[in-house]
Amino acid sequence: MAQPYAGELLGRFIAGSDWAAIPPALRQEGVRSILNHIGCALGVARDPAVLTPLGVMRGLSAAPTATVYGQGLKLDAMGAVFVNAIAGNLLDYDDTHLNTVIHPAAPVAPVCLALAEQRGLSGAQVLHAFLLGGEVECRIGNAVSPGHYARGWHITSTCGAFGAAAAAAKLLGLSATQCWHALGIASSQSAGTVENLPSAAKNVSVGNAARLGLFAALLAEAGYEAAPAAIEGPLGWARAMGDEPDVAAITEGLGTRWEIARTTYKPYPAGIVFHAVIDACLALRAARPVPPEAIAAVEVAGDALLLARGDRAVRNNRDARVSIHHSAALGLVLGRAGVAEFEQAAVDDPVLAAFRAKVTAKLDAGLPRGAARVTVRYADGSAAERVVTDPVGSEANPLSEAALDAKYRDNAALGGFAERAEAQIAAIRGLETAADIRPLMALLA
């Protein structure tokens, strides 16, 4: 008998998956991802990069049935998922699947919430569809990594379309064959380049991943079909986009080994390789809290990637999020590194600017990827050193539930939603037993 197609196996997995068989720890990971996603989105609710597509989508929306987080309005599902996905991923402060560098939640969670809001579905249905969508997205990403991203494909956008299609297909109750077609249709809508990452065009491909994935499922529901080998065929998605895919990675251990369980959450809205720098500086400050003038010099050592990315002048908030010097200054001077600490006001703060000048970066090829060694020389002649290899938020050192809540509060406050944050956190943490998603969506309006 012929080998089944990748999409065929994924279709059976999506349609056949039973909520009762999803282990408690995995369900909890879904809750954590959605909590983190919504918090990140609320934090940037007033950002022009979110308000601009919101304005465009208001002009294109059918009857409003789906809440746009923090905007006090609804759009049709297509418009809402587009804007919500953009907001969730805007600062790359959302979840990360480290093997692929996919941010899984942004294209998938908005689709789950919008369909559930439209149809009055339960929190468990949302979690289930979210986990399946994230799983499909990360597995297809594994099959094409790392060549896909290196070639110029923004993998959150390109693979996100599959995740959104899978999640929507589950919530629409599609058959295994329809799920297979939905993924195949998604393959012909998958787009987004790395070249466009420093621009608003990145937001477009992330938003499209959500809405075109949803669209793929709606077309499959209506009877539209795709080629059987749309994903892995000789002229299909994976090969058109890059090199020889590892097709087996898509389905090996499907349903037993969960890629979506490997999601990590950032404690700081900075490039992930800077997290060890911040952690080391926070630890040094906690051990010896001194005013900035008591520190004469700081040396940060790391591997080639840290140096290549982070040894730079800091002119704006984009620079700040990938700066060794700014990261060290925040940890040692402020003792915190939230969203506000990477904004222009922090960049322009004279105390931080002066402190950045005391920081030097140094290559230490012996340190592993993602690690940092920070050495502080105090004005009194003494010194202290910290090495961090598994920063908070890495796979080996996951963000605690309390830290996730704190991050949510921080984001909600930034967006102007401080007074609703506790109720929102409670509602998201209660997703598994929520009979109807709409009270949560009302809280997010």
Added chain:
Amino acid sequence: MAQPYAGELLGRFIAGSDWAAIPPALRQEGVRSILNHIGCALGVARDPAVLTPLGVMRGLSAAPTATVYGQGLKLDAMGAVFVNAIAGNLLDYDDTHLNTVIHPAAPVAPVCLALAEQRGLSGAQVLHAFLLGGEVECRIGNAVSPGHYARGWHITSTCGAFGAAAAAAKLLGLSATQCWHALGIASSQSAGTVENLPSAAKNVSVGNAARLGLFAALLAEAGYEAAPAAIEGPLGWARAMGDEPDVAAITEGLGTRWEIARTTYKPYPAGIVFHAVIDACLALRAARPVPPEAIAAVEVAGDALLLARGDRAVRNNRDARVSIHHSAALGLVLGRAGVAEFEQAAVDDPVLAAFRAKVTAKLDAGLPRGAARVTVRYADGSAAERVVTDPVGSEANPLSEAALDAKYRDNAALGGFAERAEAQIAAIRGLETAADIRPLMALLA
């Protein structure tokens, strides 16, 4: 000074182009393309592959402002251009830019007509935007051909998004910089694979080219931006999608040498390499009209491509459109080869089926690509032969105005619009002087 970016030059071209400077022959080519496009779309207005996305889009449409050809209803512009682009390209019977195998009109013409209908623009504005969009589309296609298609990209879909964005940007009156950003945003929405060509997923990427191109222009109008080198940068569209692009081809001779003027129109809804077979058979039949039983055998000689594609059993309408035997039977038995002659009823017709069995295919490596030599042996022992190297509809032997009108009538009748065909043809042929596009759109409803 640094080299300008490809998108920058295209943006200046689009925003700066003046209708008065467009030569009359080029304007007429625009009329021919739009006539051919609308005819093809009307011919399949009752096809489930068109009615299915129409149904999905009805559920997703904002206020209806744009006519869906032949459906007696309007949708919002996004929905209308999606369905109209699908209909125009469904049978690949539309226009072809031979160097790239792009079908230029399908993603571009619907956008021009929908925006003009929404805003009460003139026929000249439609023609102008159409020519600019088609030009941008074909030039970007030239830069990545033939590797792009060979790698698995459906070039009508992928490059169509740029054409639609360019046309929409012109009609929205965007600045040169905004046009540049619209093209850059389009680059992050460009998708569609060859693997999916035998399926409805192909229609999705063609429809998306139109609507996402329009969307790109709307986002650029609202202030969204893209990376300067979104098209040709190291991690940009062209390189992510394939090999080293010929970037100069995008802008060389821009505004003086027109790629869109090289568009060809098919007289028959068959694969383009079969057109010489049909022409030769029609000529043989015209020279000696005999009943099918008077013909004992037919030999069709052609190059390797013709043999590889066309020497096959004919089971359904897809086979018929790429069959040497069916093409020969239509030319010699029926003396016509319109849309109806490639449908299942013709496939199942016993007279045609019996005649197909008399046809043999033979390799003649000496014949050029696209040529055919047909030899008929009559039952009375005599024989006749025709060689066709430039079939009707090739660049060297363009379809006449009368033949284009006849093709339109044929298509309109198939879709059930015979009684409106003459008025529609007259309105389309009068586009250049039409002060308002809406009377034409009313005729197409």
